[in-house]
């Protein structure tokens with residue numbers, strides 16, 4: 001019983017470490033976990049989401065016009081109907097904003 005518990009703790013620690021290593025600066029992974037549920041897997045929200053939440057696809061001229069800094073600001077402080085994303089560090093916000101900018 002004791003051994004099982006220890007193994008679980010080791011596993012949990014290893015997973016936490018692995019997760020923090022892959023996701024720390026990885027904009028694509030962050031996008032998947034933090035943004036894709038609203039903005040869609042490739043930057044085009046599903047029809048229902050687009051309509052209900054008024055989210056524009058990244059192909060929209062107004063989205064294309066955004067600079068990385070403006071995207072960072074939207075993630076950090078929220079923008080209109082989008083709330084600020086909690087739980088992201090500054091480097092993570094930079095990484096995810098840069099990734100968002102690469103979506104077409």
Ligand code: HEC
Pocket residue numbers: 031034035036037038039053054055056066070071074075079080081082083085096097100
């Ligand atoms: C809960 C749903 C939701 C999530 C999660 C979400 N967004 Fe949004 N996002 C929105 C909505 C809704 C808008 C439209 C805001 C408006 O115009 O009122 C928006 C707008 C934006 C805009 C345009 C801002 C502007 O200046 O027009 C950017 C850029 C953006 N989101 C980036 C992101 C990124 C990057 C993430 C992940 C870190 C993210 N969003 C996560 C709902 C979401």
